[in-house]
Amino acid sequence: MQSLLLLTKKNLKLLLRAKGSALVIIFAPLLLILFLGLAYSTGTQLGLHLGVHAPSFSDDVTSFITLLENDGYTISKFETSIDPCIEEIKKGDIHSCIVLPESLKVEGNTQKEVKFYVDPSRVNLVWAVQQAVESKFNFKSQEISEGLTNNIFSTLATTKSGVATQKKSIVSIKEKGNGAASSNEDVQKTLKSLDLEAPSTNPKIANLTGDVANIKDKISDARGALSTSTTIDPIEKSEIDDLLSAAELELKAAGVKELQAELKATKEKFSIVASAIRTSSTKLDSSTENIQNTVKALNDVETSLTGIIEKLDAQKVTDSGVVSSPLVSTIEQVGAQASFLNYLFPAILVLVIMFSSLLLGTTLVMMEKNSPAFLRNFFLPISKGTFIASTYLTTLIMIVVEVVIILAISLFFLEEVLATLPSVALVLFIAASVFAFLGMGVGYLFTSEETGVLGSISLGSLFLFLSGVLLPLEGLPVWLQEINQFNPFVIAEKLVREIFIFSTPLIDVLPELGIILGYAVLLFLLIWFLESLVHKHLVHRFMKNHHRAHRQKDKLKKNDA
Amino acid sequence: MEVINLKGVTQRFKKVNILDNVNLAINQGDMLGVIGQSGSGKTTLLNLITGFIQPTDGDVVYYSKIHHEERSLTKNLNKVKKHIGFTPQHNSFYPKLTVMENLLHFGRLYGLDKKTLKDNIKNLLEFTHLSHHKKKLAEHLSGGMQKRLDISCSLVHRPKILVLDEPTADLDPVLQKEILHLLQEVNKQGITVVFASHHLESIEKICNKVVIINDGRVHSYGSLDEIRAPFMRDHFRIKLPKGADKEHIIERLRGLPIKNIVQKRHSLVITPTHVGRTMNELMEIIKDEGLQLNDLHFKKASLNEVFEKIVEGEK
Numbered sequence: 089m090q091s092l093l094l095l096t097k098k099n100l101k102l103l104l105r106a107k108g109s110a111l112v113i114i115f116a117p118l119l120l121i122l123f124l125g126l127a128y129s130t131g132t133q134l135g136l137h138l139g140v141h142a143p144s145f146s147d148d149v150t151s152f153i154t155l156l157e158n159d160g161y162t163i164s165k166f167e168t169s170i171d172p173c174i175e176e177i178k179k180g181d182i183h184s185c186i187v188l189p190e191s192l193k194v195e196g197n198t199q200k201e202v203k204f205y206v207d208p209s210r211v212n213l214v215w216a217v218q219q220a221v222e223s224k225f226n227f228k229s230q231e232i233s234e235g236l237t238n239n240i241f242s243t244l245a246t247t248k249s250g251v252a253t254q255k256k257s258i259v260s261i262k263e264k265g266n267g268a269a270s271s272n273e274d275v276q277k278t279l280k281s282l283d284l285e286a287p288s289t290n291p292k293i294a295n296l297t298g299d300v301a302n303i304k305d306k307i308s309d310a311r312g313a314l315s316t317s318t319t320i321d322p323i324e325k326s327e328i329d330d331l332l333s334a335a336e337l338e339l340k341a342a343g344v345k346e347l348q349a350e351l352k353a354t355k356e357k358f359s360i361v362a363s364a365i366r367t368s369s370t371k372l373d374s375s376t377e378n379i380q381n382t383v384k385a386l387n388d389v390e391t392s393l394t395g396i397i398e399k400l401d402a403q404k405v406t407d408s409g410v411v412s413s414p415l416v417s418t419i420e421q422v423g424a425q426a427s428f429l430n431y432l433f434p435a436i437l438v439l440v441i442m443f444s445s446l447l448l449g450t451t452l453v454m455m456e457k458n459s460p461a462f463l464r465n466f467f468l469p470i471s472k473g474t475f476i477a478s479t480y481l482t483t484l485i486m487i488v489v490e491v492v493i494i495l496a497i498s499l500f501f502l503e504e505v506l507a508t509l510p511s512v513a514l515v516l517f518i519a520a521s522v523f524a525f526l527g528m529g530v531g532y533l534f535t536s537e538e539t540g541v542l543g544s545i546s547l548g549s550l551f552l553f554l555s556g557v558l559l560p561l562e563g564l565p566v567w568l569q570e571i572n573q574f575n576p577f578v579i580a581e582k583l584v585r586e587i588f589i590f591s592t593p594l595i596d597v598l599p600e601l602g603i604i605l606g607y608a609v610l611l612f613l614l615i616w617f618l619e620s621l622v623h624k625h626l627v628h629r630f631m632k633n634h635h636r637a638h639r640q641k642d643k644l645k646k647n648d649a
Numbered sequence: 650m651e652v653i654n655l656k657g658v659t660q661r662f663k664k665v666n667i668l669d670n671v672n673l674a675i676n677q678g679d680m681l682g683v684i685g686q687s688g689s690g691k692t693t694l695l696n697l698i699t700g701f702i703q704p705t706d707g708d709v710v711y712y713s714k715i716h717h718e719e720r721s722l723t724k725n726l727n728k729v730k731k732h733i734g735f736t737p738q739h740n741s742f743y744p745k746l747t748v749m750e751n752l753l754h755f756g757r758l759y760g761l762d763k764k765t766l767k768d769n770i771k772n773l774l775e776f777t778h779l780s781h782h783k784k785k786l787a788e789h790l791s792g793g794m795q796k797r798l799d800i801s802c803s804l805v806h807r808p809k810i811l812v813l814d815e816p817t818a819d820l821d822p823v824l825q826k827e828i829l830h831l832l833q834e835v836n837k838q839g840i841t842v843v844f845a846s847h848h849l850e851s852i853e854k855i856c857n858k859v860v861i862i863n864d865g866r867v868h869s870y871g872s873l874d875e876i877r878a879p880f881m882r883d884h885f886r887i888k889l890p891k892g893a894d895k896e897h898i899i900e901r902l903r904g905l906p907i908k909n910i911v912q913k914r915h916s917l918v919i920t921p922t923h924v925g926r927t928m929n930e931l932m933e934i935i936k937d938e939g940l941q942l943n944d945l946h947f948k949k950a951s952l953n954e955v956f957e958k959i960v961e962g963e964k
Contacts, residue, residue, distance in 0.1 A: 469759065
């Protein structure tokens with residue numbers, strides 16, 4: 089243990105006193121983060137895994153899913169609820185969840201809503217998913233919009249056809265109406281031509297009525313006076329009355345001849361009128377028939393118009409907004425709303441850890457290998473494991489310092505993440521171990537510090553470019569995506585993201601944690617093996633040089649001979 | 650007492666034997682110099698001794714003083730490591746750590762307790778004259794100080810054996826001398842020192858034993874005299890002045906315990922059977938023949954000459 093601390097202390101001193109190494113270690117991660125910011129870009133995505141939930145997978149919903157599948161997207165159906173799909177997003181197994189309505193058919197002036205769930209922490213993927221899925225979504229929306237427009241045009245065509253048909257009826261009605269009007273005019277003319285004035289009356293006949301009336305009045309007066317007279321004997325009264333009655337009879341017969349003549353003339357006129365009325369009646373019959381036909385035709389027009397109205401009523405989508413955009417999409421973020429820094433922070437953290445550990449591991453091994461004291465270490469009674477552990481511990485100490493600084497600064501911006509820090513720290517510790525061992529491995533493989541550092545940066549860049557931080561992994565071929573799931577950077581970043589953003593408990597991420605822990609153990613064994621190789625390599629190099637000297641000597645001998 | 654024993658060690662690489670059946674016993678307190686041409690297998694030998702590489706065949710055995718038993722270095726590497734200090738050819742400390750931090754770092758990794766480590770470092774800093782520079786970053790030290798720090802790092806746990814690969818390479822003569830003196834001082838403290846070097850004169854000066862590796866084989870191993878003996882003997886050279894009676898002098902010399910006399914134009918080269926006795930009698934002849942003492946030169950075969958002979962012989 090003491091040896092371990094001593095070696096670590098020595099390593100730290102050497103590290104801080106070697107200006108070049110210190111510069112690389114401190115500035116390289118910062119530069120890379122700068123590159124990360126500059127290099128943000130997205131491209132055409134392939135192999136997106138989408139989750140779809142709908143109350144029922146009707147034909148049009150299924151056709152939309154088929155549309156997505158035909159474009160290479162893997163679709164998982166969630167029939168009961170969207171929640172399991174959202175959980176899959178958190179785990180990174182599904183890139184986006186889509187909630188579809190029961191049917192995509194638009195039957196009223198209400199737009200159908202399609203909801204997308206995305207993980208905002210996978211910033212570039214969010215855009216990629218939106219871009220990729222929304223293009224399909226817009227395609228579907230356009231298809232529905234076209235359907236609605238076709239319906240409208242079809243209704244209009246039917247209406248036009250109905251109106252054209254009814255136009256003929258209206259022409260017929262018009263003709264019948266004209267016929268009726270003509271008949272009525274004839275009747276009117278006939279009636280107007282009738283002479284209904286009484287023939288000019290004889291003056292005597294004209295005055296006769298007044299005279300008769302006067303006489304009647306006077307007879308009446310005489311009867312009144314007779315009846316009231318007390319002085320006149322009843323017999324006389326009766327005689328007088330008889331006389332009066334006779335007078336009345338006389339009065340009644342007065343002017344009959346004239347009257348008869350006039351009546352005759354009148355009779356003749358009535359005869360003409362009767363003839364005219366008969367003629368008019370015939371014409372009115374024809375007019376009535378015309379009118380009845382017109383009413384019938386109008387009934388047909390009414391029926392036809394009712395049909396058209398019904399058809400127009402059947403076109404329930406009347407809102408131009410709905411016709412042009414029958415589907416509307418909304419995007420929901422998985423997890424609590426947070427700042428952009430929150431989403432980027434896990435990637436930044438793992439990025440810093442990865443490059444720092446890789447570079448530190450490499451630099452420390454190269455420093456030791458290139459140190460004049462390297463050969464002396466072989467004569468020390470210290471095991472290989474102690475040397476490896478000291479390099480590892482030195483790396484970890486430096487990483488811890490870096491992480492503490494980063495987290496301390498971050499807490500000013502991300503106060504809410506304090507609770508997740510212990511879990512995040514554990515993941516970072518294991519991730520740092522993996523990358524430190526990888527860096528050490530690179531250090532053992534290369535001979536010069538420059539190439540070693542370059543090797544580390546290249547390895548880190550490879551992990552980075554295949555991590556989904558710069559370019560979405562979904563842009564890779566599916567087989568490479570599957571292999572890349574074992575990229576330690578991908579696993580570490582996924583773990584930190586899940587814990588950091590979704591507060592996932594460690595127990596839920598044990599498989600991934602186990603994988604990177606396994607990496608750490610395997611790499612430690614590999615480093616042990618490489619350390620042994622370094623000794624053998626040194627011996628081999630020494631012997632090879634020696635062998636060369638021998639061969640030169642043999643050659644000289646031959647030349648001399 | 651043996652500390653490390655290489656038993657039939659062969660190191661093979663791509664069907665080529667870099668070291669072939671090496672048998673070598675290193676005793677405690679030895680100051681062993683390993684010499685050989687580039688690519689001869691010196692560094693491989695040192696790496697086998699430190700356990701950095703494991704032999705293809707044979708075994709490297711370490712003798713435990715505590716347990717009084719021999720232990721295979723390969724099988725007990727971590728236990729044996731504590732008893733071995735290794736200084737590679739190039740500096741092997743952390744340049745960005747101070748002198749003190751480097752020593753503390755390596756000392757603690759060897760598992761020393763605080764007090765022992767503190768005492769060790771204090772002694773080492775004084776011993777290597779780095780006390781005044783202990784707070785300096787290692788990269789700010791001079792070349793000599795850096796080499797001393799490197800050796801200090803190898804000694805901080807007080808090993809039984811200190812193995813060094815070309816410790817004086819790339820150093821100027823003054824620094825070379827300084828480092829060699831340091832190694833002598835280390836050896837005086839009872840630490841077995843094994844080092845490879847191309848500076849044969851340095852090895853000749855400070856090592857009590859030398860191993861010559863040639864083409865992956867131990868060509869010679871032993872004390873300097875033992876190494877020299879088969880190749881070149883010590884000899885006297887007498888410069889003859891003009892008019893000297895050469896034949897008379899040769900006649901007189903033949904009566905001495907000598908192996909042979911080589912006549913040159915103005916000198917005679919005499920290889921004695923016994924340097925001491927021959928020397929006394931030679932002095933008398935010089936006096937009698939009226940020669941100058943300056944005319945007598947004694948020459949000991951150098952390690953360099955021996956090595957050249959070996960290399961030429963191989964060719």
